Amino acid sequence: MNKALQLFLGAAFLAMPAFAQQVEPLDATVVEKIRQEGLKNSQVMDIAFYLTDVNGPRLSGSTGLAKANQWTKDKLTSWGLKNAVIEPWGTFGKGWDVEKSYLALTKPYYQPMIGSPKAWTPSTNGPVKAQVMLVKATKEEDLAQYAGKLKGKVVMMEVTNPIKTTFTADASRYTDEQLQKMAEPVQPTAGRTPMTDEQRAAMQARRALVAKMSEMFLQEGAVAMFSGRSGSHGTYFTSNGASYAMDAKPVLPEFEMAQEDLARMSRLLAAGIPVEVELESKTRFLTDDQQGYNVIAEIPGTDKKLKSEIVMLGGHIDSWHAATGATDNAAGVAVMMEAVRIIKALNLQPKRTIRIALWGGEEQGLHGSRGYAKKHLGDPATMKLLPEHAKIAAYYNLDNGSGKIRGIYTQGNEAVAPLFTEWLKPFHDLGATTVTNRNTGGTDHLSFDGLGLPGFQFIQDGLEYNTRTHHTNMDTYDRLQAEDLKQASVIVASFVYQSATRKDKLPRKALPAVKPQS
Template sequence: MKKRTLLATALLLQFAFAAQAQQEPVNLDAVHRIKQEGLQNSQVMQTAFYLTDVSGPRLSGSPGLMRASEWAKKQLIDWGLQNARLEEWGEFGRGWEVEKSYIAMAAPYYQQLIATPKAWTPGTDGAVNAEAVLVHLEKEEDLEQYRGKLKGKVILTKIDEKAETSFEADAKRYTEEELHELAMSLEASRSQSRWTPERIAAYRARMALLSKANEFFQQEGAAVLLSSRGGTHGTHFTSNGSPYAPDAKPTLPELEMGLEDYNRIVRLLEAKQPVKLEVETKTRFFSDDLKGYNVVAEIPGTDKKLKDEVVMLGGHLDSWHGSTGATDNAAGVAVMMEAVRILQAAGFKPKRTIRIALWGGEEQGLHGSRGYVKQHFGDPATMKLTKEHEKFSAYYNLDNGTGKIRGIYLQGNDAVRPVMEAWLAPFHDLGATTTTIRNTGGTDHLAFDAVGLPGFQFIQDEIEYDTRTHHTNQDSYDRLQADDLRQAATIVASMVYHTAMRDKKLPRKPLPKPREAS
């Protein structure tokens, strides 16, 4: 190697070191105090207990969500947070809850069945004892053959899904290889969705056909509909069956069940074995308050110049109704509440104001966070922005289940990468190692991202999210991983703390164009 080349290399190295030296500062003393409180004195499972076991299902608009909201507000006040309130985000619609749910096969023999009324469906007209009828439905004309034959009957529609036996574990964590692949993503928005345009079109056509069929069943005087969106071994997925709008047309009572119970009835009917069912459900609608609410509370900032600036953290408090929404998303709420508890308990005085928001209406389309962002920061349709938009640093969200934090999605924001890498560094030993340029979707950080504000969702281990808990009748307290939630709360507390103490707000991406224009 020639001397000149050597010199050039030395200069390059120096430059590289210089770049390293401009590294984002990390307060390791604060990290230590946060770890102490978060890992040694965790209350996250106690919080989760009140959100799940004690509050119950927290469907948007339901008494369960109101119970949890009031409890969370009181708990945040007890921890010393300020300005705690239920803040209206807009008009939601009717509340709804189950008051009774019973279904069993009465012939050819008695067998209790596991099922859940679809959200916002009416109850049965008392106890129904009726024959089951299997409807083969490929196209609308198929319905004609059932005309005059469905009065008082329980209707099932043939489905293709089988209750397969899996030789893979229900629960899993990211492997190093998978994290590496995430970290090396070429672009933010590479869609990995299985929802090809063809599949979306087929799905929509099927939904339209089912909708017509349900009108037909109602006209024909059917008593109850049964359906299955999958799930095995006593686990089944749940969803909404009717609109929650106050003026929505009434529908038939409908229950969802797992594949084994559903397909057993289908097989019997296909073999011309008559099946009788006993069904009794009661559901209740609530129309006294059609508004939706978020729970909001603050640790006020203490720096003269920066205290009007805001760092936010949150997760959605509403859930589906089949269980107590433990991993979707009491987990995220408990972690976020625990993060502010940690900061309070450790006695920090943040420069910027830290604001926690527990969203309502997420399951019906991120309504709570979108309403909040529109009121406070700007309208993504017009991109008319508020003064608060200027004062906002970042929003951190947790809503991918009970799994611990393995890193963070940068949501296409290259400028925050060195910041996040520095802040995650003290937590590599807890498994949080990865930054990825990738976007992730489906959670409340999108409401912030939509108006050009830094909004982030963490990378979380999946655990049983897709297999057992996400929108199922089995998403209850026991499915929570205590160690994972302790870890997550500790990391979030540190991320939020550093965002609140940073000299500048977090760097932003260029503002998006108004949605109306696109």
């Protein structure tokens, strides 16, 4: 090696002190124990069964979420975790439960239809029988023609995206090639292409039109709205039809429906054939407690000096309402709970404290983890940090469905890559091989990452997540893959235990700059 190169490398190492960290392997004996417990005595499917089938939907603010919070807190306590608490993260708004949902076509003939109320929409005035009116509008002016014509009607927009028969499978796993590509170095900021100004303007115009329409339909005395986005074969995607804020604007009752039912009505109405429906939505708003909650519990650290430091793991426990949120995200919750169960069951003695967090309000904007971070760690708006910020060794998140772990995203934290590469080695035989410095977004590790803390989300096989389960009425227990969830539990338990036992906290990226107030 020549002198110049040596000097260069030395300088490079100085600039990246984290690379100099010791890359310790996982303790093979512990890994073997974790594998035995997690693969042979797994409770992950039982946990998932209670969260989904037994508990039901867990929409933020709903009775179902409150029940699930209580159940998980009790369960974690029963395993010997300490300091279990259902902790408020701040103000959420109104809770909302569905008490009845009925939808049928009655003209030109009778047929039951598949759908359910959009979240936070009000009840119909009991059972309603009404004609459906098709509204075609691409700009506000198009709405004028409907003035005076909507009273007593159910309103829907024309369906302009017919279902396409696909010749590719709904479910898939990552191929070796895809994983290799994912591991290739890219700029840490790479990810979604940002919107162009034009796209942003178009989106804002669409939103403004939708808002205008909602207002008009309500004023004109329509009785309900039908809507839908995509999905097929009885699968539909769900979301909210109104704000959960206490001062939310009033809206009409609105149903999200199977595209087959919606498209049929659209075709009939476009052909001038009258459509009549029967429907009933009975929903209930819960306003007594407007707070949102996270469930927190700990396995206290055993090292006098290190036990004040914290390795966190978590995933959001809230879900959408039209199914039981199995892959989004009972799967993640069950895996994280199973991971701490394994550590407790084996009586492993982590030096640092392990803290599990089951977040609320994720679906409405990572509210639970953001509220938690702000309360305990610091404010990302000002980068004013709280003392506990210094104590967080790592945060691991799981929220991409039921697929097994294929690797981990470092979120551009290149210094942890050698550690993770080493820690994945005992799990290569289970398909977990890949460390990518890329970012992944959309879930609760961002609340840590945004404060410069080492927060990570695992790479998971997609399975049917994007096609069938994520936010759909078909996100049920049936979609959960037992072997995948067992594998994930074992890997998470190992990563968490290692993070709680190694000499140093995990390396951090530089603190993010304070963002200018917009």
